[in-house]
Amino acid sequence: MIHGEGYKPIIAEAAKMAVGEENIYERVFIFELLKDKNDPNAVAGAVGFSVREPKFYVFKAKAVLLATGGATLLFRPRSTGEAAGRTWYAIFDTGSGYYMGLKAGAMLTQFEHRFIPFRFKDGYGPVG
8 A cells, every 4th residue: 555655755756857856946945925016916936945054045937836735733633643644634734825825815715624534444545
């Protein structure tokens, strides 16, 4: 059985081969989206800093994909320790992407969804 955390190294290697390793920035904390001065409804880049080195980054982009994850820390599983460390109950899904999107002017919808992992014999997963 392949767990979700097993996919990250596979996808990371494919991304490095597709766009080039020099175009991948890891361990950069993005804290602000930059609006396009010509189109107030568009995002033109992002601002962040390295969490390992004293570096500041300004990214300019034709398109921006906000893929920060959800807000799984708002809800906990009922049984203690269950799904701890799994990608669908990740400790870093804090909802910060919702904040950045809202601050940049995005309309946030569909927040009534409550994640409940589907359980089946010998396993469970984020399909419910």
